[in-house]
Structures are given as structure tokens and as C-alpha cells.
Amino acid sequence: MADDKETVVSATEELNEQMQVRRDKMAAIAALGIEPFGRHYEPTHGCGDIVKNFDILENQEVRIAGRILTIRGHGKASFANLLDISGKIQIYLRQDVLGEETYRHLDLLDIGDIVGVEGTVFRTQRGEISVKATKFQFLSKALRPLPEKWHGLKDVETRYRQRYLDLIVNPDVQKTFIIRSKIIQSLRRFLDSKGFLEVETPILHPIAGGAAARPFSTHHNALDMKLYMRIAPELYLKRLIVGGFEKVYEVGRNFRNEGISIKHNPEFTMVELYQAFADYQVVLNLTEQVIATIAQEVIGTTKISYQGQEIDLTPPWDRLTMTEAVKKYSGIDFSAIKTVEAAREVADQLHIAYEPKHGIGAIMNLVFEEMVEEHLIQPTFIIGHPTEISPLAKRNKENPEIADRFEAFIFGREIGNGFSELNDPIDQKNRFLNQVAQRESGDDEAHMMDEDYVTALEYGLPPTGGLGIGIDRVVMFLTDSYSIRDVILFPHMRHKG
RNA sequence: GACCCACUAGCUCAGUCGGUAGAGCACCUGACUUUUAAUCAGGGUGUCGUUGGUUCGAGUCCAACGUGGGUCACCA
Numbered sequence: 281m282a283d284d285k286e287t288v289v290s291a292t293e294e295l296n297e298q299m300q301v302r303r304d305k306m307a308a309i310a311a312l313g314i315e316p317f318g319r320h321y322e323p324t325h326g327c328g329d330i331v332k333n334f335d336i337l338e339n340q341e342v343r344i345a346g347r348i349l350t351i352r353g354h355g356k357a358s359f360a361n362l363l364d365i366s367g368k369i370q371i372y373l374r375q376d377v378l379g380e381e382t383y384r385h386l387d388l389l390d391i392g393d394i395v396g397v398e399g400t401v402f403r404t405q406r407g408e409i410s411v412k413a414t415k416f417q418f419l420s421k422a423l424r425p426l427p428e429k430w431h432g433l434k435d436v437e438t439r440y441r442q443r444y445l446d447l448i449v450n451p452d453v454q455k456t457f458i459i460r461s462k463i464i465q466s467l468r469r470f471l472d473s474k475g476f477l478e479v480e481t482p483i484l485h486p487i488a489g490g491a492a493a494r495p496f497s498t499h500h501n502a503l504d505m506k507l508y509m510r511i512a513p514e515l516y517l518k519r520l521i522v523g524g525f526e527k528v529y530e531v532g533r534n535f536r537n538e539g540i541s542i543k544h545n546p547e548f549t550m551v552e553l554y555q556a557f558a559d560y561q562v563v564l565n566l567t568e569q570v571i572a573t574i575a576q577e578v579i580g581t582t583k584i585s586y587q588g589q590e591i592d593l594t595p596p597w598d599r600l601t602m603t604e605a606v607k608k609y610s611g612i613d614f615s616a617i618k619t620v621e622a623a624r625e626v627a628d629q630l631h632i633a634y635e636p637k638h639g640i641g642a643i644m645n646l647v648f649e650e651m652v653e654e655h656l657i658q659p660t661f662i663i664g665h666p667t668e669i670s671p672l673a674k675r676n677k678e679n680p681e682i683a684d685r686f687e688a689f690i691f692g693r694e695i696g697n698g699f700s701e702l703n704d705p706i707d708q709k710n711r712f713l714n715q716v717a718q719r720e721s722g723d724d725e726a727h728m729m730d731e732d733y734v735t736a737l738e739y740g741l742p743p744t745g746g747l748g749i750g751i752d753r754v755v756m757f758l759t760d761s762y763s764i765r766d767v768i769l770f771p772h773m774r775h776k777g
Numbered sequence: 778g779a780c781c782c783a784c785u786a787g788c789u790c791a792g793u794c795g796g797u798a799g800a801g802c803a804c805c806u807g808a809c810u811u812u813u814a815a816u817c818a819g820g821g822u823g824u825c826g827u828u829g830g831u832u833c834g835a836g837u838c839c840a841a842c843g844u845g846g847g848u849c850a851c852c853a
Contacts, residue, residue: 296786296787296804296822296823297787297804297805297822298787298803298804298805298822299787301804301805350813350814350815352812352813352815352816353809353812353815354809354810354811354812354815354816355808355809355810356809356810357809357810357811357812358810358812359811359812359813359815361813370812370813372810372811372812374810374811375810376810390804391803404811404812404813405811405812406811406812406813408811408812408813410811424787425787425788425803425804426787426788426803427787427788427789427803428787428788428789428801428802428803429788429802429803429814430788430789430801430802430814431788431789431790431801431802432788432789433788433789434788434789434790435784435788435789435845436845436846437784437844437845437846438788438845440845441845449788491853492852492853493852493853494852511853512853534853536852536853538851538852538853539778539850539851539852541851541852542847543852543853544851544852544853548853550853687853694853697853725852748853750853753853763846773844773845774843774844774845775844776843776844
């Protein structure tokens, strides 16, 4: 079609000078009988490893490969810096070593190209550990220029949309994602060592349950069936406890169809774990242990600095009931409030908005969110949430209006949530019915009825403690990242306009 | 969803009161055999996010839209 032709032509016209020059060089490389986009190369050493191990490697022959970051030509000799995953090293290229013809190929070399170099490890007069190249070959031509070497890439939009550029030119970014990987490794090591079994449960759910959130919905064509992206793995993991696994965990992605902020990405990573015969106290202790262990293993300390604030992750963390916390920071004693009318009056005085569906417990939770959360800078467990807002948690034995539940807060942000699991199928069914009623009255974050889950409970769920920890937020704290987007490789973005 | 801020060369950024579009790096041409933000000489490569409006004249003022960031709202 004519349209296609025009597309090709206009695409060609869009090449700026630098892109055209690089394409010309690519063609010149091909004209020499060299593939501009190579196939295979076996480095013997990492660039950064050579620098680290110079004592052993001095005067040794090495073969390295990486991306050209800088080139400094000096006539019949040139210097370049080569980057691979292990770090950077300088390469020194001399016409009299490489030969005139090969040396001329350097004219076709650009910053950003990926090349292989063989040569001898040595130290220059200025003390820079370098490789004196005896051979040099093109591995992949870069057809676009890299961002600037000194200021790097700062444009936030480009950094997120083209994360590969961010990773190439901003070394701290790579560091953050290496730490992220180590955090998850450390988490798995910890749980494995405690006898937990790692499992995988569905991400496509016929019923989205386990949390109060709006799901993404999708459709299975062959089955002509509506499906949801999971908002939490909770109900499946507890089915596994019914099935006889006594300690399970899953590290995985949850999807929630909600707003985006520095603390929220539509897909985010959580670990959820369940331990049979345990209660919320057991998993509460586990929470502070696992976070402290990860911090110690990955960054070498449990005393961290986040956004200029010193935070001590060393157990034990503070423990405070929600009622106590609300009293401490708002002056309101909800244990003395016995009617919804009284609770509403308090909320009105504090100018906190509530809805008709909110009972005493939900209103206390609103006060908590509004007046308490921001003060919980040092790691703090808030214990004893209203049962009203905890439809999957077991009631407290002494006070059925509160649940055996906790949330862990750091820097005013919730990083974990755990409870004694509701294992009474009759109570669970009634709570679901309650949620369904709320749903029908317009709350699209209320739970859907999950009959099969209730059936599973009817076969017997042992007393169980369950815990969920937001991994992204943990990574944020341990890498001192301001935004969740800085700990997610490809954060969600709109279509480019 | 509301409000605020940003968008200028490949990258990082200037751009005065509305009067011919600028710098550094990168790039191009040349010199240079231990440099390292190499240096030296020469060269500006642009749909000023988009579309309208005001004006003799708009990168600059106004409006709408787009994208990003932030605050709030919403929310594990």
C-alpha cells in the first residue's frame, strides 16, 4: 500500500545526523565483511573484575566484551572505556600493535557500540588499570547515541519508559535492582530455612478475593469466561493449608485497579505466607525477624536511613493496639464509644468523612488512617483491628468486635498485614454475605462470595497464622528510594502521546 | 478525578520586556602514540510537546489537549 511506502520514507527522514552517521558506519563495517551485529564471543574476564584483581592479572592476556562508554583519540593511539556487568575498564589501542588497517576501523566505532577486546592487562603512566588491545572486534553497532556521559539521563519519563538507557548510564539504578534481587533471594532463603514450601497459585481468578480492592478483569475466550487478575493469593494459599501443607508461601505479583502514586503501582509484588497451628502473634514475630534478617544480609545493618530519617529495624518493634494508637494521637478513646452515633459525632468533630455503611470500627480505622499512620515512623505493629474491616481474620476471644490482626508500619507506610486466619466456616460465610451486601449497595471493593473457599473451610482449616508483606515497599526502604517506580523496572505508564 | 509544576538540539540545560534559536557534552572535518569530563582549530545539527488564539511579530502572553512529575482525593 501507498501508506506503507510513506511510512518507510518518513521513518527514514526522521533520522537525525547522529543516527544517519551511525547507519553509514554500520554499512561501512558490513562492507569490510564484518557483521555489524555479531553472534558469539567468549570473554575470559569481567571488566571490573580485572580492575579488582589487577595484582594477579598484570601482564596477563585477557578477552573482554562490553559497551563503549567513552573514546579518547590521540592520533595513532586511542583510549576507550568499556562497561560490562562487573564494571568498567579502560582499553588502550595503538596503531603499531593493532596494525594500520584494524586501527582505521576505530573510525567506525561509536560510543554505545558493543565490542570485544583481547589484550594485555597493564597500568598506564597515570596509574589507570587498562587492557592494551592486541585484537578488537565489533559485536553490536549502536544506531542511536547514548545519553550524555557526565550528567547522565535525568528525564524521569525517559528513565522509566526506556529503562535500559537508565541502567546503562545511571550506575545506582543497576545497584537498586541488584539489591531488589538479593532481598527476594534472602527472603526465600529465610522462609526455606524455616521449613516453608514455596508454591504458585493462580493469577487468573474466577473470583477476586483476599483483599479489599478493585480488580482488573479479563476474559478467557475458549471458556467464554470472565476472569480477574488476582488482588491477593490469600484464599488459594489457605486452601493449601486445608490440604495439609503446614507452611506455605508465595512471592508474586498482585494487581489492583487503583490510582498510581509514589507508593502504588497497579502491579506490585507481595509475599504471603501461612503457618498452620500458629496465630497472629507467631507471624508478627516472624515479620520483624524476616525484615531484620533481610536488612542484615543484604545491606549489612538493621539501622537504615530513609529519606534522611534514621530508622531502626532491629527487633523487637513497638507494639500498640489500634485503640491505644488512636487514643495517643487523637485523644479519642474508642473503647468508651458504644454506638455508631457517638462514633460519627467524634468523626464530625475531627472533620473526618465517613459513609453510612461505616460502623464504629470502620470509623475508628478512618481516624487511625487520618491521625495516626503518619506518626508511625519507627517500625510499629498496630494490633487489634476492628473485625468490621477484617473479613478474613479471626475474632479476638475476649472482644469479638476486634480481630486477632496486626499491621506493620514503617515511615508511616503499611508494609505488612497479618492475622489469625478465620477458620470458622459459619462465621466466614456470614462475613462474606455481609461483604456481598456492601457490594450490592455500591462498594465495588467489598469481597465477592467465594462458596468454594467456604466449602474448603468446612473440611477444616487448622488454626493458622497468615502474613503478607509488600516487597516493593521493603525494597524502597532498603534502597532509600523515594518512589515505588524506582524499585520497579518497568513501572506502569500511559500510552505515549 | 482536582490543583500545581515541567516539556527548547541525541543528552544536560540557558533563553531578559514579545523582536533573526543559545551553551556544554555528543556529533562532523582536521591535528595529536599513556589519555581519562583528554586537548587544540573549525562546523549548529532544532516541528521550542500539539492545536488554536491575541499580536505587525510568540520559545516567551492566553486557551484547550497530550505526556511526565508532585500534592490531594481514592487505595493495600
